[in-house]
Amino acid sequence: MTTLYYEKDADLRNLRQRQITVIGYGNLGRSVALNLRDSGYDLIVGNREDDFARLARNDGFIVTPITQAAQGADTIFLMIPDETMPQVYLEHIAPNLRTGDMLIFASGYNVAFGYIEPPNHVDAGLIAPRTLGIGVRDGYLNGLGYPCYVSVAQDGSGRAWEYLLALAAAIGALRQGAIEVSFNQEVEIDLFIHQAVLSAIHSTLLAAADVLIREGYPPEVALTELYLSGELGMLFSRAGITGLTHALHMLSPAGQYGIMSRTERFQEVKIQRQLESILDNIRQGNFAQEWVSESADGYPRLKALQRRFQSSALWRFEREVLDMLRGLPPDA
Structure with missing residues (x-):
């Protein structure tokens, strides 16, 4: 039986004291960051110096190099293209992972095909909207939400699902009910x-x-x-x-x-x-x-x-x- 999760299944108190960063400020990264902020959570944007970094600053976010953002966070949204993510992960993310950190992917691609292998001591979760970045933002603002998949590939902390559902709720992903799938699916x-x-x-x-x-x-x-x-x-x-x-x-x-x-x-x-x-x-x-x-x-x-x-x-x-x-x- 397929499992669906709704806002009632999430406890936003699980995000207290979590230090959040969004790596990548493209269409989806921007919507995720804006939704998190509007839900009351401070975050840092990690991005190279380009037009996306300038857009993030114009939107009022603190923007730092990716390595610095990863060093200061325990909850890391990876919102960059699948093909560039493995190198960014190896160079900037992996060396800074600590026990209890959580990686959030928007696609199961790199974990499913083995291009990224999170260490055993961290959580690896999936929040995969079934809409474009603008749909994630619009669904949050109009209160209707959007279709979404969720998954946990690795539960290093023993609380990965608690953190994942709270994060999904904070970006509006549980309003319609998020469907549990595997990264491969x-x-x-x-x-x-x-x-x-x-x-x-x-x-x-x-x-x-x-x-x-x-x-x-x-x-x-x-x-x-x-x-x-x-x-x-x-x-x-x-x-x-x-x-x-x-x-x-x-x-x-x-x-x-x-x-x-x-x-x-x-x-x-x-x-x-x-x-x-x-x-x-x-x-x-x-x-x-x-x-x-x-x-x-x-x-x-x-x-x-x-x-x-x-x-x-x-x-x-x-x-x-x-x-x-x-x-x-x-x-x-």
Whole structure:
């Protein structure tokens, strides 16, 4: 049975005397830091000197080098990209860990795939929002919260869950109920959604646009109908509230019939096998190894893929349609 944790399960008194630092002030790190402060907790931001550090200072935080931040804290939120985290951890965090310290990850990636191995005398927890950084902030401010996963990979203090739930409550992560998962489950399903579901949606949209434009439909009409109108996004947003089946009721009867009567055409065995292959590749750690090599080489394939997408006719049409919808003249 899956376990859910709510605000009633957390005791914020467990955070008394805890010295908190947020390492990294990007989209998620900023939201976490602001939410913690608004809940009444002082913290230090650890960040290299860049635009994010300047933003943190403008937001009223004390910003120090990462090593200094780690030295003065016993509760460390690691809010930096997965690919850069192992080096930062080894150089700045690990040498300063003391018995009873707690590491909070927003992704299970590095622990699950073995790139970070916390020592036995510290706690390692996961608070993984299922929304973007801005959603973490908005969910806190509007009181509605946001979907979230939580986990403890290592309980060095014997009180890791007490501290974790208090921290999750302090950033608004328990208002909707946080689901307990393992570090492996969190990262595997996250990568699967990107590589199997979102890639399939993206590929289908590209193929559909190509078919419509080749068949003589104006690019402006094709792209607006496919996704630029925002209707598709609204449908999925509604699905997040009522469920996918009920969200279909937003459509006309003809639209509902068209979707449900044609769904079986895409339920082919080869698609199922492709999805299983993608998941297996993730579980075996093959993608993680591929990403390590890609990042170590300076992201050559990622940059090539980005250039290819940006040089496509679809990207040009997309820019033109967006400008048109915003009332901008061509080449504005």
